[in-house]
Amino acid sequence: MALRHAVLAALLDGEFSGYQLAKGFDIGVANFWHALPQQLYAELSRLEGEGLVAGREVVQEGRPNKRLFTVTDAGLAELESFAAAAAKPSFIRDDLLVKVQAVDGVDAAPVIAQLRERAAVAEAKTEVLGALLRRLRGDLDEDEFLRTGRRIGPYLTCLRGLAFERETREWCLRTADLLARRRAEAARGRAGG
Amino acid sequence: MALRHAVLAALLDGEFSGYQLAKGFDIGVANFWHALPQQLYAELSRLEGEGLVAGREVVQEGRPNKRLFTVTDAGLAELESFAAAAAKPSFIRDDLLVKVQAVDGVDAAPVIAQLRERAAVAEAKTEVLGALLRRLRGDLDEDEFLRTGRRIGPYLTCLRGLAFERETREWCLRTADLLARRRAEAARGRAGG
DNA sequence: TGTGACATGTAACGCGTTACATGATTTG
DNA sequence: CAAATCATGTAACGCGTTACATGTCACA
Structure with missing residues (x-):
């Protein structure tokens, strides 16, 4: 279950919406992790429910509202313990x-x-x-x-x-x-x- | 669903049992594809059911019997169409x-x-x-x-x-x-x- | 006597993918 | 007028992982 940690890591760079994360326009995560929008929306909602990220509604005119997320202290703690846990070996799957x-x-x-x-x-x-x-x-x-x-x-x-x-x-x-x-x-x- | 194709590709080198494939002792597949024994046993059974591989029971003394598999003509045809289909882009996920x-x-x-x-x-x-x-x-x-x-x-x-x-x-x-x-x-x- | 290799599975769970759904606005 | 962009989701399905189950033989 590293998607949640990839999301938390990406949010260290600032506030992002699910849509923005999905686009991969941001910094680096897209280069080594990939996820579909649906996954990100679901994961962000779950993370919000667990208090690991905080979302705020941004009302926009001329386009749909969006929800921007930031990492909470609990989220940082979660990242911390993830980083300290043993990493699984990786391999190419292509x-x-x-x-x-x-x-x-x-x-x-x-x-x-x-x-x-x-x-x-x-x-x-x-x-x-x-x-x-x-x-x-x-x-x-x-x-x-x-x-x-x-x-x-x-x-x-x-x-x-x-x-x-x-x-x-x-x-x-x-x-x-x-x-x-x-x-x-x-x-x-x-x-x- | 590329595991089945990875298995077929591995079986081009000869007869193997699920256990042998799982060990990855064989030819290269282990270097870019990884699967747990359970997955391989299940996949081999499915492939056998679809006629893409043929299994034969090898009775052994002093150790459990095993089933060795080879690719059938239908399996080769399946590999052929897989190779001709567009490949998905790959990425590192680590x-x-x-x-x-x-x-x-x-x-x-x-x-x-x-x-x-x-x-x-x-x-x-x-x-x-x-x-x-x-x-x-x-x-x-x-x-x-x-x-x-x-x-x-x-x-x-x-x-x-x-x-x-x-x-x-x-x-x-x-x-x-x-x-x-x-x-x-x-x-x-x-x-x- | 216990550990590891040989050998094959079942069952449950969770993550990833595919398909489907909605709806406004900008761009060509 | 059509297509792409912005923006967020639900539902179903399948693959991958984890845990559990079984039993023999070689070796230390």
Whole structure:
């Protein structure tokens, strides 16, 4: 049950509505955790019921009212005990890797196409993350920001996300090229020679 | 519902029992997909019911009987259509990253400890994966194996896993050191000066 | 004699996903 | 006039996790 903690961690940066959190426009959480709006609305209501966040209605004109949430002291305490508890090991869980695992037994063409598409997505994400990092550190260079900044958690998680996306891109491209070359070889083998 | 496909992909390498699959001793799947024994037993039974895998009872002496499974033609067709379908985007979902995200609001000490522990786990995993890669490619060097090998899917996914674990290790160590240095600084600041 | 590996399950629960529902306002 | 954005939910379903259950054999 880490979604609630991800929400609490995100709310350390200020007041947000469920809609805002869902958009992932905010800082970093979206890079390593993802949740659908319905989940967030439900989780925020539950957290409010337990007194871990406090919500306030903001009346708007020209658009629907919204509820902005902040972390309460009880919520901070909950985060504190979460952070101190043992972390579960993580692993990659990805459809595309399953497909590559099976690539010797199935047609490689769609797998190659998906690898290239994923590489493009990863590249786009590295740019978004790069821009986010620049925004977070402001005028400072990275070392100085990390030494003296007051809110470095989101920066650190963004760095992890950036490295992950870069690795993803490189592996996808390398793997796609390799599979494409093998297909070309095999076709040549069948044709003649 | 990719667990069934992960199972089918794993069974491309031969006959396995639920227990063997669960142990993850086998070929690579364990590096990017994880499932508990109960899940696998249930999934294998379901797959057998749908005719996507075929199981045969192996009577053993001195230990319990087991059921070994292989992929059927229908299973291969299922894998084929899975591989051709659009892949969902993946993302990291990790408790430890949530904790780092929140590190400005909570005590950093346990987070630092967990980062170092995770780094050690990641290092151990890189060694296991390295050994697995050597075993898979046999006498050939990597390039040659990847050009000419018949079963390269597991090798490619292991490469991804290896890169991931390396990145994880580096990031964890860097982050842990940084947080530790900040704590030391803060303590010095409070003490005197 | 007890711990761990081998081997396979059932049952309950909770989280995540998909589908559905509502309704105003801005933008093209 | 249609589509996207803002904004919040309910309901059903399925997968993943945790806890529980069973029994043999090897090894220390």
